[in-house]
Amino acid sequence: MSSSTVILVEDDNDLRPALTQALELDGFSVDAMASAQPAIDAVTCNFDGIVISDIRMPGLGGMELLKALLAVDPSLPVVLITGHGDVALAVEAMREGAYDFIEKPFPVQQLSAVAGRALEKRRLVLENRVLRRELDRSGDLEGRLIGRNPAIKKLREEIAAVADTDADVLITGETGSGKEVVARALHELSNRAGNPFVAINCGALPAEIFESELFGHEQGAFTGARKTRVGRLEFATGGTVFLDEIEAMPFDMQVKLLRAIEHRQIEPLGSNKTVPIDVRFVAASKADLFEQSRSGDFRADLFYRLNVITLAIPPLRQRKDDLPLLFVHLAREARARYRRELPALTPSVEAAILSHDWPGNVRELRNVADRWVLGLWNGFGAQVQSGDAQSGSLPDRVAAFEKATIAAELERNGGRMRETYEALGLSRKGLYDKIKRHGLDGGDGG
Numbered sequence: 006m007s008s009s010t011v012i013l014v015e016d017d018n019d020l021r022p023a024l025t026q027a028l029e030l031d032g033f034s035v036d037a038m039a040s041a042q043p044a045i046d047a048v049t050c051n052f053d054g055i056v057i058s059d060i061r062m063p064g065l066g067g068m069e070l071l072k073a074l075l076a077v078d079p080s081l082p083v084v085l086i087t088g089h090g091d092v093a094l095a096v097e098a099m100r101e102g103a104y105d106f107i108e109k110p111f112p113v114q115q116l117s118a119v120a121g122r123a124l125e126k127r128r129l130v131l132e133n134r135v136l137r138r139e140l141d142r143s144g145d146l147e148g149r150l151i152g153r154n155p156a157i158k159k160l161r162e163e164i165a166a167v168a169d170t171d172a173d174v175l176i177t178g179e180t181g182s183g184k185e186v187v188a189r190a191l192h193e194l195s196n197r198a199g200n201p202f203v204a205i206n207c208g209a210l211p212a213e214i215f216e217s218e219l220f221g222h223e224q225g226a227f228t229g230a231r232k233t234r235v236g237r238l239e240f241a242t243g244g245t246v247f248l249d250e251i252e253a254m255p256f257d258m259q260v261k262l263l264r265a266i267e268h269r270q271i272e273p274l275g276s277n278k279t280v281p282i283d284v285r286f287v288a289a290s291k292a293d294l295f296e297q298s299r300s301g302d303f304r305a306d307l308f309y310r311l312n313v314i315t316l317a318i319p320p321l322r323q324r325k326d327d328l329p330l331l332f333v334h335l336a337r338e339a340r341a342r343y344r345r346e347l348p349a350l351t352p353s354v355e356a357a358i359l360s361h362d363w364p365g366n367v368r369e370l371r372n373v374a375d376r377w378v379l380g381l382w383n384g385f386g387a388q389v390q391s392g393d394a395q396s397g398s399l400p401d402r403v404a405a406f407e408k409a410t411i412a413a414e415l416e417r418n419g420g421r422m423r424e425t426y427e428a429l430g431l432s433r434k435g436l437y438d439k440i441k442r443h444g445l446d447g448g449d450g451g
Contacts, residue, residue, distance in 0.1 A: 010054035011120055013037045014044050014070065015086070016062045024057075027113040033120060041065035045073045048081065053131060055082040055123040057116070060091055060098070060106075068098060075102045080130045082123035086111075149190050150183070151331045153412060153445070154324035160187070160316060167314055168194035173266065175311040176289040178318030181368030184289040185249065187316060191287055192245040200244035203237050208253035215258050216274060220265075223275035238271055238282050245285045251311075252292040252303060259304040266310055286311070321363040321370065325405050326443070328358050329413035331367070335374035345378050355413065359406050408443040411436070415445065 011033045015021040018039070025037045034054075038044050042065060044056055056074055060067035067085045074081050082104035087095040095106035104123050107116060146161040167174060168191050176184045185204065192202045210218055217227075221236030238246060248254070254262065265271050266286055270279045288311050295312075297303035321328065333350055340347045348354075354377075363369055411429065418424040426436035439445075 010052075011035045011124070012044050012047060012054060012056045014039075014041055014056065014058035014062070014067075016040065016059060024113070024116065028117060028120065031113075031117040033117070033124075041067075041070040041073075044070060045077075048074055048077055050078040051131070052078070052081065053127070055084065055104070055120065055127055057084045057086065057120065060085045060087045060094060068094070068101070071098055071101060071103055080127075082127050084119055084123055146190060146194070149186055151334045152324060152327035153330070154319070154327045155444075156319040156324055157327060160318060163316055164190055164194070167191070167316075169196060171285055172314050173286040173311060174288070175294070175313075175315045176287065176318065177294075177315060178289070178291065179320045179364075179366055180291050181366035182318040182320060183367050184291075184318060185247065187318060188245070188247040188249075188287045188289060192247075192285075195245070195285070197244050197285060201241045202245050202247065203241040204247040204249060205237055206249045208250035212255045212258075215255055216261065219258070219262070220271045221273040221280075223273055227274065233273075236271065236273060238265060238284060239273075239280055241284045242282050243284075245287055248286065248288040250290065251288040252290045252294060252297060256304070259307045263304065263307045263310055266307075321366050325359055326408045326412050326445075328363075328370070329355050329409050330416050332358055332370060332374055333413070333416075335367075335371045336378050339371075339375045339378040343375075343378060345380075348377065348380075350413070352410070355410060356406060359409055404443070407439065408445065411439055411443065412445055 011028055013021065013024055013028070013035055015024060015037070016039055021037050021039065025035045028035045036047070041058065041062060044058070045065075048056065056070075058067045058070050065073075071083050071085065074083055079102065083102075085095055085098050085103050085106040087106050087108050092108060095103075095108070098106060104126070105119050107119060146164055150157055150161055150164075152158070164187060174188075174191060176187050178184050178187075188204075189202060192198060205219070207215075217234065217236065219236050219238050221234050221239055224231065224233050248262075265282070269283065270281045272279050292303075294303050294308045298305040298308040321331075329350060336347060336350075339345075358370075358373075365372075411425070414425050414428055418428065422433065422436065426433055429436065431439070
């Protein structure tokens, strides 16, 4: 059964083909049936269509059909065709959950208009279900860190291995690569998930309030300290502290942070008492802390204390085979936010995406996906093409594009090989050879 199907249930052998022809002339795909049971058998909760049925039929009538269909999916639009004397029955059907009813005799245009509205409602319902499933998946690592590239797979495996521990972690990665996404995954996949996740941007805090923000202060500890304030480290007890841009932390604060990490206790400003803290520290840096520690710009002892477990996020330019897949994922998120249709990902769009080096990484890609969904493709094309050209020889660029296109098509087809090689115009063997050459997942072999 094709997508967006209208199931037409009508026992009248003259009216059924006439209505079928009229709907098909208006562009609908129609599956005509003479009785109710085949319609019940055909409909599932994922059925991408609607049902139009006569209300009076031998055997199972329209009311019984309505109840059976709504038992399968309460959101399925069911339109009932009624005779002149059946209006009261049709009103009852609306109370029972029917989408609409049409009273005989009716112009075909009226039936087509109702069918069109019902199909649009069905499309939105199914689309919202997909989005909800994607949101539900967001708790999983594959839903948070999209990609099939070996580097991103390794990162997911590393996160899974250390998430449910109390080990402190250092996350490294370029601007916009998703360091906070990784930090939140570490927190939300741990036994600390029900407690606070406190994010501190070390590059945004003024140096003069840094100590007070982290450790808190007592009343009167300094001018303006009118009351006692709990610091962020104490507030985060039981949870996770995320220290973003830790390379920007003032040098004199680094030794105090080191002491807090090593002893799991702090001393608020103006207090002589130590306060125990039960937190996990996750730090992130876009800089090379090893080099900064060697040059004296970052404390070496703090670096080695944080460097027990390091998670490195690969930049997008090193996993270009993931770009189409990630772009579509971000575009779907944008579609949900802006309530717009999702444009088709054409080969020219993929080529433009692959030709850019994405210095802003996922953050930049998300901005471009937003503009694309909003219909600003011309600006997107100019923006992408004005960036640095993809590095490497022409054969390397062609190979990267081929790999990304095959990976994206496999993703669209759920890994089904037959649909993929037919869509790409390849033979089965040709697709298998390319998958092997590019080191891609081999799908389901179908």
